[in-house]
Amino acid sequence: MLSIKGLHATVDGKExxxxxxxxxxxxxxxxxxxxxxxxxxxxxxxxxxxxxxxVTAGEILFDGEDVTEMEPEERARAGLFLAFQYPxxxxxxxxxxxxxxxxxxxRRHRGEDELDPMQFVKLVRSKAKALGxxxxxxxxxxxxxxxxxxxxxxxxxQMALLEPRLAVLDETDSxxxxxxxxxxxxxxxxxxxxxxxTLVITHYQRLLDYIVPDHxxxxxxxxxVRSGGAExxxxxxxxxxxxxxPEAA
Amino acid sequence: xxxxxxxxxxxxxxxxxxQLDAVAPTLPGAGQPxxxxxxxxxxxxxxxxxxxxxxxxxxxxxxxxxxxxxxxRPAPQAADGLSDGxxxxxxxxxxxxxxxxxxxxHLRRDLSQLEGLPDGVSAMALADTLEAGDRLxxxxxxxxxxxxxxxxxxxxxxMMADGLVLHLAPRVVxxxxxxxxxxxxxxxxxxxMVCPRVLVVAEPGSQAVIVERHAGVDGxxxxxxxxxxxxxxxxxxxxxYKLQQEGDQATHxxxxxxxxxxDATYDNFVLSVGAELARNEIVTRFTGRGGDCRLSGxxxxxxxxxxxxxxxxEHAVPDCRSREVYKGVLDDRARGVFQGKIVVSRDAQRxxxxxxxxxxxxxxxxxxxxxxxxxxxxxxxxxSHGATAGEIDSDALFYxxxxxxxxxxxxxxxxxxxxxxxxxxxxDPAVREDFAEVVMHWLDGHRND
Numbered sequence: 001m002l003s004i005k006g007l008h009a010t011v012d013g014k015e016x017x018x019x020x021x022x023x024x025x026x027x028x029x030x031x032x033x034x035x036x037x038x039x040x041x042x043x044x045x046x047x048x049x050x051x052x053x054x055v056t057a058g059e060i061l062f063d064g065e066d067v068t069e070m071e072p073e074e075r076a077r078a079g080l081f082l083a084f085q086y087p088x089x090x091x092x093x094x095x096x097x098x099x100x101x102x103x104x105x106x107r108r109h110r111g112e113d114e115l116d117p118m119q120f121v122k123l124v125r126s127k128a129k130a131l132g133x134x135x136x137x138x139x140x141x142x143x144x145x146x147x148x149x150x151x152x153x154x155x156x157x158q159m160a161l162l163e164p165r166l167a168v169l170d171e172t173d174s175x176x177x178x179x180x181x182x183x184x185x186x187x188x189x190x191x192x193x194x195x196x197x198t199l200v201i202t203h204y205q206r207l208l209d210y211i212v213p214d215h216x217x218x219x220x221x222x223x224x225v226r227s228g229g230a231e232x233x234x235x236x237x238x239x240x241x242x243x244x245x246p247e248a249a
Numbered sequence: 250x251x252x253x254x255x256x257x258x259x260x261x262x263x264x265x266x267x268q269l270d271a272v273a274p275t276l277p278g279a280g281q282p283x284x285x286x287x288x289x290x291x292x293x294x295x296x297x298x299x300x301x302x303x304x305x306x307x308x309x310x311x312x313x314x315x316x317x318x319x320x321x322r323p324a325p326q327a328a329d330g331l332s333d334g335x336x337x338x339x340x341x342x343x344x345x346x347x348x349x350x351x352x353x354x355h356l357r358r359d360l361s362q363l364e365g366l367p368d369g370v371s372a373m374a375l376a377d378t379l380e381a382g383d384r385l386x387x388x389x390x391x392x393x394x395x396x397x398x399x400x401x402x403x404x405x406x407x408m409m410a411d412g413l414v415l416h417l418a419p420r421v422v423x424x425x426x427x428x429x430x431x432x433x434x435x436x437x438x439x440x441x442m443v444c445p446r447v448l449v450v451a452e453p454g455s456q457a458v459i460v461e462r463h464a465g466v467d468g469x470x471x472x473x474x475x476x477x478x479x480x481x482x483x484x485x486x487x488x489x490y491k492l493q494q495e496g497d498q499a500t501h502x503x504x505x506x507x508x509x510x511x512d513a514t515y516d517n518f519v520l521s522v523g524a525e526l527a528r529n530e531i532v533t534r535f536t537g538r539g540g541d542c543r544l545s546g547x548x549x550x551x552x553x554x555x556x557x558x559x560x561x562x563e564h565a566v567p568d569c570r571s572r573e574v575y576k577g578v579l580d581d582r583a584r585g586v587f588q589g590k591i592v593v594s595r596d597a598q599r600x601x602x603x604x605x606x607x608x609x610x611x612x613x614x615x616x617x618x619x620x621x622x623x624x625x626x627x628x629x630x631x632x633s634h635g636a637t638a639g640e641i642d643s644d645a646l647f648y649x650x651x652x653x654x655x656x657x658x659x660x661x662x663x664x665x666x667x668x669x670x671x672x673x674x675x676x677d678p679a680v681r682e683d684f685a686e687v688v689m690h691w692l693d694g695h696r697n698d
Contacts, residue, residue: 048651049651050647050651051643051647071650071656072647072650072651073650073651073652073653073654073655073656073659076650076651076652076653077653081651082651084648084651087648088642088644088645088648089645090642090645090648090649090662090663090666091666091670092665092666092667092669092670093662093663093665093666097662098649098652098662101649101654101658101662102649102652102653102654105652105653105654105655105658106653109653141666158652162652162653
């Protein structure tokens with residue numbers, strides 16, 4: 001589903017990714033772990049197409065198609081989803097309006113009829129209920145006045161509405177207490193299926209107790225330096241990054 | 250004053266001077282000595298002031314020299330009928346009830362509803378009151394707030410032929426908005442000018458909501474210099490909402506004057522989207538304690554539009570509050586100007602003043618000039634002001650695009666959110682909804698670019 005080959009990327013002219021190779025197949029959960037500054041967030045932004053993150057070499061194939069020249073909205077509609085580490089607050093844009101615009105742009109892209117406000121409210125209520133997102137949050141401006149947990153739950157709600165084929169979770173555990181973490185992880189797990197895949201980007205092993213990966217990769221210095229199964233995360237937890245990456249420490 | 254003297258001494262003939270002199274004897278009420286005097290003094294004042302230029306502080310950011318390049322003639326009076334262009338403009342007006350329509354500055358009874366107003370509310374044609382020598386008009390017209398240094402106010406007074414006189418008897422409440430529409434067009438290929446005048450006298454304890462709309466046809470060269478004067482007597486409340494939707498080649502230079510009595514409230518909101526060059530100059534003066542003045546508005550400009558908001562709030566007495574909130578969106582090569590002056594006299598203790606102007610620039614070639622000015626002579630006052638200029642938040646934009654929303658749609662949602670917030674300053678829900686329509690329509694034009 002996702003195949004990243006020899007990916008080099010720069011931010012402000014500085015090379016952050018220095019040859020990343022990664023293959024994610026349908027139905028799999030991959031975790032990318034790494035110390036601060038290893039390029040984890042850069043990788044998530046490069047995959048989703050953020051301005052200012054320039055691919056200088058290599059390719060990102062999604063369902064066999066190179067997405068590196070695609071706009072962020074085109075990638076999203078093709079089934080890529082980025083759950084933000086720091087979801088943005090957008091004063092004056094209501095959650096409902098934002099979510100409906102997003103859902104309808106996906107539907108238009110698929111050649112489906114747009115949902116009218118009534119149909120949409122029904123849909124969003126049912127999804128929100130399953131995630132424990134309160135109705136009154138839907139009436140507020142996007143993420144404005146939300147707690148850290150509410151913001152992350154809102155990311156998962158968006159994921160539930162857009163049903164991506166590949167979800168990239170960027171440090172989704174940051175700023176969450178254990179209860180909030182469980183709710184978010186349950187939400188993500190509920191959306192997993194044989195037709196989609198998940199890429200979890202995290203600094204800590206903690207999240208991986210709840211979203212159990214099939215493969216774990218260690219990103220350091222802009223490259224994937226080790227790959228393994230779920231046990232690699234535990235090894236990292238025990239030894240620390242310095243313990244297994246003497247040369248990168 | 251040296252600038253003014255130099256200007257008056259220039260060899261080039263002063264624009265509009267010939268028109269002023271020519272129309273004087275033909276204007277309604279020319280036979281009334283007080284009206285003749287009022288106009289003559291205004292003509293003299295205009296002659297002295299001349300067309301403002303950018304060396305005059307108040308006109309530093311707004312260049313009106315383009316007015317001298319065309320031969321603007323008083324717009325012809327059409328007795329009945331309506332051009333297709335104006336008919337379409339009028340049809341787009343959603344507020345048909347209680348509407349009073351002026352075409353080329355003249356009241357059109359066939360399109361207006363002057364009857365059926367509640368007892369104690371009278372709406373009259375200014376032309377009639379001038380002819381009749383109406384006492385109320387003789388006493389108040391041009392007398393509420395003195396503005397000796399405003400040339401376009403002087404031009405209006407010198408040339409005013411018609412307009413609206415609205416009188417609210419004490420404690421009368423007009424509970425549905427009164428809609429006053431000014432439609433203007435050019436006379437064939439010739440450039441035309443209009444000087445419509447509104448005088449509102451709200452006696453003590455009375456209340457009204459007035460919606461003033463100025464519109465015209467795109468492509469027509471015309472110049473409108475309207476003056477709106479309102480006397481808000483003790484305990485009266487006037488909400489005055491204005492929509493500036495002139496045609497895209499029009500020049501609109503408006504003066505709004507309000508005298509605010511004891512415990513009285515004057516609420517003004519201007520949504521400015523039309524004209525090539527527009528200025529709304531608002532001067533309010535508190536004359537009794539406990540007065541409240543709220544001036545707010547939105548301006549949205551694209552192409553080479555120039556939209557200016559210039560306000561002056563005179564806190565002449567103690568214990569009054571003023572609040573100003575403006576927001577603008579500027580695209581392409583458009584330019585916005587905000588000049589807000591608050592003057593607090595020595596006696597005006599416990600004045601509470603707030604002023605804010607925020608502009609959103611959608612293009613690198615757009616420009617906003619913000620000039621807040623506080624002139625405070627009292628020592629016990631609370632006054633604050635602020636101005637911001639910014640671009641679309643690129644992080645928020647990416648967030649929305651990452652959810653599959655097209656860049657243009659995402660930008661529009663952000664612009665919409667920015668502008669719609671200021672509409673909350675409009676207390677009347679129906680008017681707020683109407684003005685929101687205009688904002689959305691502007692954004693639609695954006696989508697189609």
